[in-house]
Amino acid sequence: MSRTTALIAALAATALSTPLIAQTRPGITAAAPVVPAQIEKMRDAALKDDVAYDIIEGITTEVGPRLAGTEAEARARTWSLAKLKALGFKNVRIETYQMPVWVRGEETAEVVSPFPQKMRLTALGNSGATPPEGLTAEIAYFPSFADLQAAPDGSLKGKIAFVSNAMVATQDGSSYGSYGVARFVGPNVAATKGAAAIVIRSIGSDHGRGPHAGLTTFAAGVTPIPAAALSTADADNLSRMIARGKPVTLKLVLTPQQTGTHESGNVIAEVPGSDPKAGIVLVGGHLDSWDLGTGAIDDGAGIAITAAAAKRFLDGPRPRRTIRVVWFGSEEVGGFGGRAYAEAHGSEKHATASESDFGADRVWRFEVNLPESAKPVGDRLAAALAPLGIVRGKGLGGDGSDVGPMMQKGVAAIDLNQSGQRYFDYHHTPEDTLDRIDPEQLRQNVAAWTAMLGIIANAPEEIGSVTPR
Structure with missing residues (x-):
């Protein structure tokens, strides 16, 4: 057993008091509580992930730029619906809304x-x-x-x-x-x-x-x-x-001109949890992009990373909490998708909210905004992310324009911060294309999000509301 595995096991012995994911191993019954080694195994397997790259390659090749409220964004929603269903997600649907549209x-x-x-x-x-x-x-x-x-x-x-x-x-x-x-x-x-x-x-x-x-x-x-x-x-x-x-x-x-009000929408998919009362773990990124490049790093990467990590829980043991993946529409032009989601789902119990919208370079830091009663969750998360070279920041989590409206309602936050050293070389430019994605760093992102979802979606603690930062 590695030092990291021993640390995670020690934390689990004191902090995990209820069954999480059933597992089968020689000598262990299916009803035995999950051990952190299982999350570690899922995390490490994600380092070989190709699902995220496949999503980015697909949407940039088959759809391309996706300016909010336009026909291109509508094609992106249709593409996304088919892709998420093909990946095996449940309850896949599009939720539309109206928004003002500007075109160049x-x-x-x-x-x-x-x-x-x-x-x-x-x-x-x-x-x-x-x-x-x-x-x-x-x-x-x-x-x-x-x-x-x-x-x-x-x-x-x-x-x-x-x-x-x-x-x-x-x-x-x-x-x-x-x-x-x-x-x-x-x-x-x-x-x-x-x-x-x-x-x-x-x-x-x-x-x-x-x-x-x-x-x-x-x-x-x-x-x-x-x-x-x-x-x-x-x-x-x-x-x-x-x-x-x-x-x-x-x-x-x-x-340029304002063309009036047109349709946009959010694409939603789920990994159903075993405990409906435990709350929803909300993750995602934004589907729309600016129209100069093909929207690979902003934010094809974000939708791909979060979906690829969530898919691992479709393929493996069922999590306690439902993991809801949302590919938000019309973020770039004012965050309409995030507000529409909060309006439609704000009354549902959400345990945490997180989004990926900073490219595909490696995650180097995480920060949380959790209630005091869920403090052990953050500690277990630190242990699970450390082997990926991710440190715990001293700030309070709560980043994200799409999930921001839910955080303002008091939903707890988990931020996985990526390196911004290259991001603004390509952000919103004609150079936002697939070749800017580093596959190895992309896989590290998927591994980080897999570890995070494994810890958060299965935490036995109640994750209640917090004061927004």
Whole structure:
């Protein structure tokens, strides 16, 4: 017995007091309680998993990009329904809802003077449109979002604002929140100060010519202005032009449009549990994607990882709690799927909620938000994940835009944090394709989620509500 196995067995002897999964071994009856070695075995077997890669390969090849509310996302739901049924999941269904839909149109940019040349960019979700012939105006330059905020009201009238803040990669992805505000609300701020349009340096850690798409939000009463993200290479080039001290004039053509209300939906599948009163273990990712790449890391990986891990409990002993896999619709454009799920299922008892939406690179840390009565569950989880090189963080779990509405209702949280060192090189870009998936790191993810589900779905403790973080 390895040191890790001995540790898990010791924890089990003190913490596991009721039967979990029946197992059959020589000399052990089918009614014997599960031992952590069984979860360890399932975890280690997942390190050879190919189900997750098959799902990502299938959806990126047979469906491709899946912009929320469009015909492509509808095809993705049909594909997903068939795939989850073929994998053996139970109670597989689609739950639809209505949502507003934005689609992109023509997208071009070129410096008119003093150094004429074309640039690569993409409209931000909810962007307003230029006239069909385009908009030509002088650049008002801001090195950071804070500088844009400090601009006097009315000072940007007739100008195109340009925010050049440059994101850097971090393992925990925290820089996305720090720099991403330029995209999230920068266009709204620019509009309130009179700007005719805004371009930002893409919120990414790459140094290429593929722009990063993403959502922006305009406050009620603020008319959306044309808003776009320049590729990081072109944004850097534009900054160098401005540094030469001459006024820079840019021509934009952006013709996106709001097309009204259309159908989106969540795809739901289950591994039925043996104890309906123990609550549901909710896991999943989002089915939709931006339309520049094929949605492999964002979030084909997330739906694949969680489904592949859950499938192991279809093939093996029945868990105590029902494992519910949800492939949420329309996350990228405002989290409509997560809110629709909470509205439809918020009254059902959920033990925990978790989502995978940060690519496919290795899980390095986990964090929980569990009630005090379930503290031993977190301790057993630490022991089960340690052999995969995963440490326990000091923070409180509760990440995830899709499962966030359920967490706000007091559902306990389990976060499995992946490395973000590569993620923002490809996030929302044309480079979000299958070749960005590292199969070995993908398997480590599946193993981590398998271990987590083995511990959580079979925990004998009551997992009650918590205070959301």
